[in-house]
Amino acid sequence: MNTESRLEKILASGELAVTSECGPPRGARPEKVREKAALLKDHVDGINVTDNQTAMVRMSSFAAGVIIKQMGLDPIIQMVARDRNRLAMQSDIIGAYAFGINTMLCLSGDHAKFGDHPMAQGVFDIDSVQMINMVRRMRDEEVFQGGAKIDGAPKMFIGAAANPFADPFELRVMRLAKKVKAGVDFIQTQCIFNLDKFEQWMKGVTDRGLDEKVHILAGITPMKSVGMARYMKNKVPGMDIPDAVIKRLEGVSKEQQPEEGIKMAIESIERIKQIKGVHGFHIMAIEWEEKVPQIVEQAGLYPRPKV
Amino acid sequence: MITAEQKPIPEIIQYIAPYGKILLVGCNECVTVCAAGGRKEVGLLASALHLNSMKQGKTIDIKEITLERQCDPEYVEELTPYIDGVDAVVSMACGCGVQTIAGRYKKTPVFPAVNTRFMGASLGQGVWAERCKGCGDCVLGITGGICPVARCSKHLFNGPCGGTSNGQCEIDPDVDCAWRLIWERLKELGMEDRYEDLMNAKDWRPGGAGGPGKIIREDLA
């Protein structure tokens, strides 16, 4: 055991882990963070706090993470390479850890072009793989990226994202291997709708024995409507939505679509549970956090084990 | 080569509004090649400025000259015979040229007529694309001859990110994913195994993070 992370403990116990997400508000409203986090309470092992998600300015993940931590819950703070250079990253990591935050996710970040500041200069001083490596060395070697010794090293349980669906597909396992090599502890995948392809990817992962070195949490997103499915298919980069998904949603009335979406998410979880190497689920109910408990329960992932 | 694009003419007009005698200076190097500030563009801009002043009911005196290279003081020296006779200089060279002129002729204002864009290569007639960021520490040798700094929208050294779709960059379907290209090229070269080499965090100093770059060749200087 490297860290105090609750997530690490769950995973170490061999139980399926469950994480979810909480997007911080676009304003100084701590109560909103609390509201969202409260919805997830008891049903998840960690709550991702996004970092200027889709390049829209929001409350910093560090600050929101602190709020959640203060609620006695377990935040997983996200950090994107887009907005900070290595100095800012490291100081924030130390700061977060000082508040008891012990789990984080290293990401490249969506390009600024998609957000509300498309004119912004993307920093990209280091990339997500280099960030993983940096955080690992801060923890294990207790040195800053520049080489200096850290007095009071932050012991972070290090996560990263993986998109099994982006192309070139053949690189997707290899890139995971690079992250593993850099020192990643757990992976949250992109939302999975194309289960066949996910299985294919997982096979690549297990063939290389990567599942022995990293915990894969499968990304699950319930579709709220057929419109959302179409939007994700056509507009969100790196998303793989099979036509069958859209067809199935089209097959029910508009009122029934949310329920159908949840049903599909649960079915996915059931199927993914069978896949070798999957150690948990990351449930991203985008602006629909209230449905997470229902999904967790109906998917047989409740109650969460105590560690 | 350095690429540039002409500034919107109204902006140029605004710069020179107070002046009656203008020295309009082109450059026969990069900006000629990228058709932004060569002899031809000098002529066109001069003509445009004349048309503008006609509209204002004013006259403007424009002397057109195109130097071999505006970023060399010796060439810039060729402006000396004209400089006292003009109120302002408009340069159609890249920022290097503009600054060379500004550095040489302290009393005459010099205005840029082009926006210097990037170091690019020509993809065909009238098309230029960014190919180099001048990062000062070239990695092309290990990335299959395709630069992740200049051509990946996120400068990823360990790409591709998860946004690639159909082999194109998430920011624009017309932009190739640099890492897809790197990967294809590595495969062609039989160097796939190099892909999993971790590329360490970059030292940005030679590329400008270390302050304004300067090269001194002691054997020549």
Added chain:
Amino acid sequence: MENFEPEIVAFCCHYCAYTAADMAGSKRISYPSNVKIIRVPCTGKVDAIHLMKALEKGADGVYVAGCLAGDCHFKNGNVRAEARVNRVKKILTELGWEPERVAMVNMSAGMGEYFAQTAREFTETIRKLGPGPGKFAGTNDKAAS
């Protein structure tokens, strides 16, 4: 501006438009005498600066007349010419002059009637726009003196 008679320059390619203009002549088809032709081997020769200078020197409108699309004697000179005309339109727009003062037209050698029609239409367009840049030059001199 009453009785404004626009001055118009037409750059005509030897193979099509110039021949069409001759054809209009031999058929005695009249068009406004405002239009004055400068012959070029191909409209691909017509540089943007020629159009600009024509306006600067006093033309109220300038057009380039080349072969029909796909029929250029030199393959694509007419396409190049059109691109340059568009460039000049853009410059004129930036300057606050009417882009309609320059135009590209295409015709075959046999289209004498169309040549005349184009000349008439363009002249009317420019007549409506009023005097071009060059006409202001005269007033400037007075203002300056």
Added chain:
Amino acid sequence: MQNNNSSENTLSPDRRVLVIGGGVGGIRAALDLAESRRDVLLIDKAYAIGGLMTQLDRTFPTNNCDLCTVSPYLSQGARERHLEIKPMTTLTRLEGEAGAFTATLVTEPRYIDTDKCTACGECAKLFPDAVRVTPGLDPRAPTCMRYPQATPFAFSIDITKVADMAALKKVCRADAIRDDDTRRESVVDVASVVLSVGADLFDPAVLDNFGGGKFDNVVTGLEYERIMSASGPFQGNLVRKSDGRRPKKVAWIQCVGSRGINKGDVPYCSGVCCMYALKEAMVTRERFGDDIDTTIFFMDMRTYGKDYELYFNRARDEYKIRMIRSRPHSVVENSATQNLSITYALEDKPVQETEEFDMVVLSTGFRVGEDAKNLAGVLGIDCNQYDFAATHPFNPVLTSKPGVYVCGVSESPKDIPETMVQASAAAAMAVTDLPVVPVDLQTEDLFAPERDVRGQDPRIGVFVCDCGFEIGGIVKVDKLLADVCANTDVAVAKAVGYGCSSESMAAIETMIQENHLNRVVIGGCSPRTHETKFQDLLRRVGLNKYLVEIVNLRDQTTWTHMNEPEKAQAKAARLLQAGIAGVRKNRPLIDHTLPMSQNALVVGGGVTGMTSALTLADQGIKTYIVERAPALGGLARSLRKTIEGEDVGAFVQDLVQQVTAHGNIQVLTRSIIVDHSGMPGLFTTGIQTGVRMNYMQIDHGVTILATGALAGRPAQYGLGTHTNIMTQLEMDSMLEDEADKIQAMEQVVMIQCVGSREKENPNCSRICCQAAMKNALRIKEISPDTQIFVLYRDMRTYGFQEEYYRKARDLGVKFIRFSLDQRPEVVEADGSLSVTTHDFILGCDIEIAADCVVLSTGLIADDETTEDLALLFHLPRTIDHYFLEDHVKLRPVDMAQRGFFLAGTAHSPRTIRESITQARAAAGRAQTMLAKKEINLGACVAKVDDKKCASCLICVRACPFDVPFINAEGVSQIDADKCHGCGVCAGECPAKAIQLLAYEDDQILAKLDGLFER
């Protein structure tokens, strides 16, 4: 000239072609031969060549005076070396045989030494009779020059009219008058002879009913043209001879002396009179508008030439010329007013009408004159019953005597375009009697060494043509000249009349030399037609040919702004000023050349294509025939007999055999053209050939288009719905194969103009009237009792075809006219056919039972083929999809794109005989081009300034022909011999390092300056 009477046919290279007759036909033939670098001797009995065309005011269908386009070529450049002109000369004896004739010539005394004569005109001026130029209107003056563009440019004296020779001689400062001049005889060796003496015009004085030669205000068509002509007796004022007033009402009477059976008439149709009457009426309306009423009395409107129907429609619909279908009975003069009353009958009115006119023009046709008849005797050739030279049915320019060829009206009545075609054909045939290998081909440098004008201040000469009325009648030339004198560097500014006449050209040359001019501006017509002419003028005086600017005052000013003379004046002044500003910047340039491919490509393997190919191949030219069909022969394979009764099948078979056996011909059947590149003289054409469509490429210097036309089959009058409704082509076959069916027919109805002369296909198909006559006569021959009805709009049996029309009428064939608004109707009831049509004479509809309805469907253009080829080759087409020749009259088989020639029904509908003529003409024209052996690329090429070049590659990428490259010096290089001269690179170069010579930026900007100088 050696007097070599050797009897063996040795085809000595010393021998040349004798062309007799210096009209347009003779000139064309002589020029074609000279251009092909064959020696030619052109003789004419007149004191200057030019023939009839020189007397015309303007010619149809362009309504230009295109004379100026022809005549100056006679003295142009390299041709002079091969062309000798002997005016006032006749042939008196011809001995020997084809390839080795000995001709005896007699030259009459001119009494003027042409070498000394400066054509100052003093002699003519001092004789009050003045210069006589109008045949038939003025008495002969003793000193005479026929027309302002005369070649040779010299006067001649009629010695019988000179009273005081001493006084006349004294007048001449050049001492050129030689009263001791005598007639001289000479003997020359010639390989072949081209007869082109034309014919006389009928003198209507022999008829007593029209007042020709009797009443002052009755004139012939030619006299009317002289009156209208700027060079005519009234300087172009249209006035009546009786009182000098302008007529208000003019009538034309057609077929005067032609198509008649009365005393003095000839039965044939003269072929040209309908068109020239339309032209004269149109020019009259053009110049005088509604001030003059014009009326044409005609029997059939015979506008059968290419696009002539459109011309007729314009005359009627736009020019509002009144057309009366009637042959007037008589013309009577009112003795008080000298006005003329015409009495005529209309077909639908029982009583005759009488109407008064101010002037009557008699459209008189051609008659073979006594001189021509005698000449035929001297030549020993057979003539037809009307004394025109008889020719071989399938070799229409060959007379009965091998080695003697005929063209123009000497062969049959015809117009200028047809004459030009025949002349080129005769020239091509005349060459076959000469040795195959053309003689010397060294560069022919005939011009004075060039003066170096670099560094000199411009001394500009501005010469403005008045072009008769065409320019001088609209703008004030004096004023223009006064205006240009404001330029200090304009040293001379002069009006030069017809600037392209020999006289004016000589005067300009003198002025250039005397004033040490180094730049010249010509204000005249289009540089497209006249630039070369004036460039040659400069070369003759030792100036680089690029130091001249042609300002197009005619085509683009006076013609287009004729109703706004003040504006035309202003524009002309501006254009001249632009020319002056431009010429200042002109620099001496050198033309570039490339060797020419000596192969020919013939597209289309019908009779036309095969004939062209054989003509070329016989001259040692490697010729490819590309034919889309699996076999040669084309449309002629579905034709059985000509109107003359010749067997078409046998002829075609023989032709195919000759072509396939010929060593210089490669036949590619089942072949289509798929790509094309190169330049005139060096083309490369890609072909897919054979069943497998293999790809191959052919290099060739010239291309002849002989793709033919399609037999029309419009869905009209029930065609295709009933076996007894057929086309003339089907009837032609039936006549050969199923005579018994014909015999069973009691009544046959033929309907003319089916699918022709209609809105969708406005032109006349030309061949259908003769086809109908041919088949009608054959039906009558097989089955004399069969009744034949021909429903027609105008019977267009032009020339000698008229005879068949007459014969059909004699045999009882009924001709019933119809009009488009009352077309015949073919009705089928219970399997039997009947035709209902309106009879104008009876004034009611009649119904004719028909065993067979034969539709004269004519030809339609092969739209698909001509469209494909037009795209590939960049060739223009007419609106009805035939290929469009470069100049309807002057270059009828040349295409606008150099190196392309056109023949047969791809040009317009025509008979086999006419197609053969055109095929030979096209081959002849192609030879004139190939004879040049090298391609002159001109000097208009792109030039790179190495110092400015930024090696940016923009030119390399922009060039449509991939010519520029970055050379070892690291700068762009554009090879002059590859550059096509479009200037795209110059227009794109961002460093302004490329200039297109002759169109440099400073030249263009200077022209702009000139336009806007105030």
